[in-house]
Amino acid sequence: MKDNARIPLVDLCSQYDDIKKEIDSAILNIVQEGSFIRGSSVSLFERNFANYIGVGHCIGVGNGTDALELILKSLEIGSGDEVIVPAVSWIATAEAVSNVGAEPVFADIKDDDYTINPNDIVKKITARTKAIIPVHLYGCPCDMDEIMHIAGKNHLYVVEDCAQAHGAEYKGRKIGSFGIASAFSFFPSKNLGAFGDAGGVVSNTKELAEKIRMYANHGQLNIRHSHHVIGRNSRLDTIQAAILDVKLNYLDNWNSKRREAAEEYSKMLCNSHSYTLPHSSLDKNHVFHIYAIRCKFRNKLMLELDASGISSAIHYPHPLPFLEAYSYKNSVREEFPVASAFCSETVSLPLYPEISAHQIRRVSENLISNDPANN
Numbered sequence: 007m008k009d010n011a012r013i014p015l016v017d018l019c020s021q022y023d024d025i026k027k028e029i030d031s032a033i034l035n036i037v038q039e040g041s042f043i044r045g046s047s048v049s050l051f052e053r054n055f056a057n058y059i060g061v062g063h064c065i066g067v068g069n070g071t072d073a074l075e076l077i078l079k080s081l082e083i084g085s086g087d088e089v090i091v092p093a094v095s096w097i098a099t100a101e102a103v104s105n106v107g108a109e110p111v112f113a114d115i116k117d118d119d120y121t122i123n124p125n126d127i128v129k130k131i132t133a134r135t136k137a138i139i140p141v142h143l144y145g146c147p148c149d150m151d152e153i154m155h156i157a158g159k160n161h162l163y164v165v166e167d168c169a170q171a172h173g174a175e176y177k178g179r180k181i182g183s184f185g186i187a188s189a190f191s192f193f194p195s196k197n198l199g200a201f202g203d204a205g206g207v208v209s210n211t212k213e214l215a216e217k218i219r220m221y222a223n224h225g226q227l228n229i230r231h232s233h234h235v236i237g238r239n240s241r242l243d244t245i246q247a248a249i250l251d252v253k254l255n256y257l258d259n260w261n262s263k264r265r266e267a268a269e270e271y272s273k274m275l276c277n278s279h280s281y282t283l284p285h286s287s288l289d290k291n292h293v294f295h296i297y298a299i300r301c302k303f304r305n306k307l308m309l310e311l312d313a314s315g316i317s318s319a320i321h322y323p324h325p326l327p328f329l330e331a332y333s334y335k336n337s338v339r340e341e342f343p344v345a346s347a348f349c350s351e352t353v354s355l356p357l358y359p360e361i362s363a364h365q366i367r368r369v370s371e372n373l374i375s376n377d378p379a380n381n
């Protein structure tokens with residue numbers, strides 16, 4: 007790549023170039039077999055992904071949002087129930103709760119690593135609360151000891167939203183293995199991404215896993231035309247499963263490269279006082295789906311970066327309770343002080359496994375030159 011070429015936020019093409027032969031032959035196999043729905047490629051990936059996370063079961067589904075919704079539905083969470091979710095996430099986390107007829111109740115995030123604040127979870131529990139959905143935001147594990155403790159004490163389910171955190175670990179244990187069931191998204195730009203929409207549920211509970219599989223496949227289990235419940239159609243495509251099975255072998259290596267890139271950014275930016283860098287903790291093995299910094303002049307900074315050929319993005323510009331979709335809740339900023347400040351300051355920098363040292367240096371030098379504290 008030319009030295010001054012635009013630096014994208016993510017680069018899916020360079021990853022494909024590295025493993026093109028393997029991916030092409032996996033796709034061609036499915037096309038030549040002419041078997042596009044379910045089949046051995048799906049069950050093989052399900053087994054390999056369950057083994058990777060260290061759980062008994064994986065069910066491939068259509069996307070990560072469906073994964074969350076199918077878990078809640080199978081736990082019989084619905085009308086009259088409340089589910090606690092963080093005030094900062096992709097909207098899918100709250101949407102899944104709303105779409106099963108339950109009420110999402112937002113909890114504020116922590117000021118250090120921006121995951122859901124266990125103290126605020128406790129404040130939001132009512133007699134109607136049925137579950138907590140911790141989101142491992144940006145690839146950073148939530149405070150799982152505290153969350154599991156609160157859930158145990160209050161008889162609540164924990165459903166992990168792992169859409170941004172494939173391979174992340176909390177105290178040496180893979181995230182996705184803590185909750186009663188966990189949702190993964192394999193959206194193309196996630197740490198493990200398909201070539202289109204795809205998702206998965208993992209669980210250690212056999213009965214729940216079977217129920218989820220049943221709901222995802224028109225209420226059928228093993229016998230065709232035996233529809234036990236009113237289900238829906240949310241399956242993992244066979245071609246996507248074959249692609250994911252190839253990519254799963256590279257996930258740990260890609261995650262280490264993401265971590266190395268993040269360390270490089272943090273090293274280069276550590277003396278710039280206008281930027282708050284991602285927090286690190288020995289208990290949490292962060293997989294940097296996103297490398298975000300905080301900055302009080304975020305919008306101006308993004309324009310400067312753009313003018314220098316550097317892409318950036320905001321994850322996310324508004325806390326979930328302040329989106330129009332949730333305006334009926336009449337939430338106030340004082341209820342979510344950390345989320346409110348965070349969403350006005352966060353900015354995501356280019357980061358992907360194949361990003362070069364030169365690209366990281368170019369982004370960092372640009373940030374340093376835009377830091378008013380240095381000028």
Ligand SMILES: *Cc1c(COP(=O)(O)O)cnc(C)c1O
Binds near residue numbers: 071141167190
């Ligand atoms: C991507 C994402 C989802 C939804 O996944 P899709 O596969 O796009 O439906 C859910 N939660 C979080 C936190 C995400 O980042």
